[in-house]
Amino acid sequence: MSPSRASGTSPTGPSPAGGDVPGRADTWPGPSAPWTRLLAVALIGALVGGLLGLVAGLASGDRATASATVQAIPDARALAGPLDLPPVGLDDSDFIAAELAWLDERADELATDDVDLSVTQVGTSDALRFAADAPTADEAQQAVTALLDAYVTRRQEGATAALDAAREAVIARIDAIGGTAVGVGPVSQEIQRLLGQQSALEAAAARVPGIVPVLRAPAEEQAAGVSPALTYTVLGAVLGAVLALAGAALWRVASPRVFDARLLVAAGAPVLLPRLPAGSVRTRADRVPEGRPNDAALAAARLLAPQLLDVGTGALLVIGVDEKAGAAEVAWELAWALTAGGTPVALLTTGVAGEREPTPGLTLTALPADAAALEQSVTRHRAAGRLVLLHAPALATGLRAPEFAARADQAVVVVGEGVSTLEAALAAVRDVSGQPGAALAGVAVTTAHRHGGTRGQTPAPQESTPRHAQPAGERAPAQQDTVSTEA
Numbered sequence: 001m002s003p004s005r006a007s008g009t010s011p012t013g014p015s016p017a018g019g020d021v022p023g024r025a026d027t028w029p030g031p032s033a034p035w036t037r038l039l040a041v042a043l044i045g046a047l048v049g050g051l052l053g054l055v056a057g058l059a060s061g062d063r064a065t066a067s068a069t070v071q072a073i074p075d076a077r078a079l080a081g082p083l084d085l086p087p088v089g090l091d092d093s094d095f096i097a098a099e100l101a102w103l104d105e106r107a108d109e110l111a112t113d114d115v116d117l118s119v120t121q122v123g124t125s126d127a128l129r130f131a132a133d134a135p136t137a138d139e140a141q142q143a144v145t146a147l148l149d150a151y152v153t154r155r156q157e158g159a160t161a162a163l164d165a166a167r168e169a170v171i172a173r174i175d176a177i178g179g180t181a182v183g184v185g186p187v188s189q190e191i192q193r194l195l196g197q198q199s200a201l202e203a204a205a206a207r208v209p210g211i212v213p214v215l216r217a218p219a220e221e222q223a224a225g226v227s228p229a230l231t232y233t234v235l236g237a238v239l240g241a242v243l244a245l246a247g248a249a250l251w252r253v254a255s256p257r258v259f260d261a262r263l264l265v266a267a268g269a270p271v272l273l274p275r276l277p278a279g280s281v282r283t284r285a286d287r288v289p290e291g292r293p294n295d296a297a298l299a300a301a302r303l304l305a306p307q308l309l310d311v312g313t314g315a316l317l318v319i320g321v322d323e324k325a326g327a328a329e330v331a332w333e334l335a336w337a338l339t340a341g342g343t344p345v346a347l348l349t350t351g352v353a354g355e356r357e358p359t360p361g362l363t364l365t366a367l368p369a370d371a372a373a374l375e376q377s378v379t380r381h382r383a384a385g386r387l388v389l390l391h392a393p394a395l396a397t398g399l400r401a402p403e404f405a406a407r408a409d410q411a412v413v414v415v416g417e418g419v420s421t422l423e424a425a426l427a428a429v430r431d432v433s434g435q436p437g438a439a440l441a442g443v444a445v446t447t448a449h450r451h452g453g454t455r456g457q458t459p460a461p462q463e464s465t466p467r468h469a470q471p472a473g474e475r476a477p478a479q480q481d482t483v484s485t486e487a
Contacts, residue, residue, distance in 0.1 A: 049240015057232030278326025287351025289453025
């Protein structure tokens with residue numbers, strides 16, 4: 001039988017040049033984050049985020065927008081005199097700032113829970129834009145019209161009051177002079193000037209209705225781009241995918257599970273290569289699958305088998321760290337790989353009744369429930385020239401670890417990638433290696449890749465003549481499979 005190896009050593013031994021092969025801590029690639037699993041996490045996050053975004057978009061509904069544009073200029077300039085222009089310190093920018101301040105206060109008064117009103121300056125010009133956002137176009141136009149009417153009314157009332165005050169001042173001046181313009185003289189000229197000013201004020205009063213030039217009347221604005229429901233859905237999907245990936249990354253950092261076998265190597269556990277596919281974690285059970293494993297699983301098992309034992313009639317214990325580690329799949333794939341190589345195998349496992357032969361050369365029998373029956377079964381199969389595989393889904397299954405180890409020559413501990421915790425894996429390695437009897441051959445790591453076996457189905461028919469039963473001279477040379485190594 002092959003002796004146990006130290007942690008971190010190469011299963012192939014020293015390199016031809018005499019130097020040591022790099023330890024597994026340097027060559028183990030680690031599972032990283034499988035793209036398929038990352039894609040599944042991102043897809044789930046995108047679906048949840050997109051659904052929430054769609055609900056939010058439908059709840060917000062399609063809102064209408066209406067707007068109007070006016071020109072804000074001082075009264076004296078809008079009426080073309082004869083009012084005095086603003087003082088030197090009050091230019092157009094100050095006038096527009098004062099108008100915007102009043103309009104903002106008025107917009108806050110007119111706005112409601114469903115209607116939003118705003119006033120903005122168009123660039124650096126003297127144009128002001130009134131805008132309203134409401135559930136319907138009519139409500140938006142009514143809000144803009146109300147704000148525009150309030151502004152126009154304020155400007156007209158202010159201009160009318162200023163014109164009336166100026167006209168009363170002119171009339172009072174004429175009455176103070178007394179008389180009419182008769183003859184030629186300073187008094188007559190002053191009266192003529194005042195009468196002309198009165199006439200100009202009356203003409204300006206006629207232009208008061210147009211004191212606020214309306215560049216664009218209140219009208220609905222056509223919605224541009226996509227609907228809010230689609231926008232919210234896309235944004236929600238993107239945000240959901242990002243949050244899902246971030247959450248998965250944080251969970252993985254904080255999780256005690258083994259996602260990289262280099263952690264086991266660093267802790268001193270003899271990790272074996274390559275990793276073996278064990279299928280989805282949800283489908284793993286305490287009983288072995290049915291049917292022939294796929295080519296990838298058999299190729300990995302063929303590479304793993306020489307690291308565990310020599311071809312002979314010994315006994316190998318395959319025990320899982322926990323029930324979801326994939327020990328049943330590892331035992332099943334090893335049994336098929338050894339049988340395909342011409343070695344008769346007896347697999348003692350749980351979850352089967354009686355004894356049967358799923359493929360020529362492979363005997364599948366139930367694991368006895370007591371130590372004496374286990375001893376008799378192992379002795380019987382070894383006497384028949386079979387290599388015995390003892391499969392226990394976990395350390396706590398049925399018999400105790402010492403009773404298993406006493407009947408095996410070597411043992412392999414199975415750790416589930418992303419399933420088993422580091423503490424449980426190290427405890428299992430310590431428990432198995434500390435038992436008298438079977439020597440710890442190493443730790444086998446399983447992945448979630450498909451292994452090809454099925455559960456609850458009839459296995460496919462196999463060839464009637466096993467390879468080991470053929471005469472030695474008629475055996476075909478072992479077929480070399482192309483295997484992508486992980487080192």
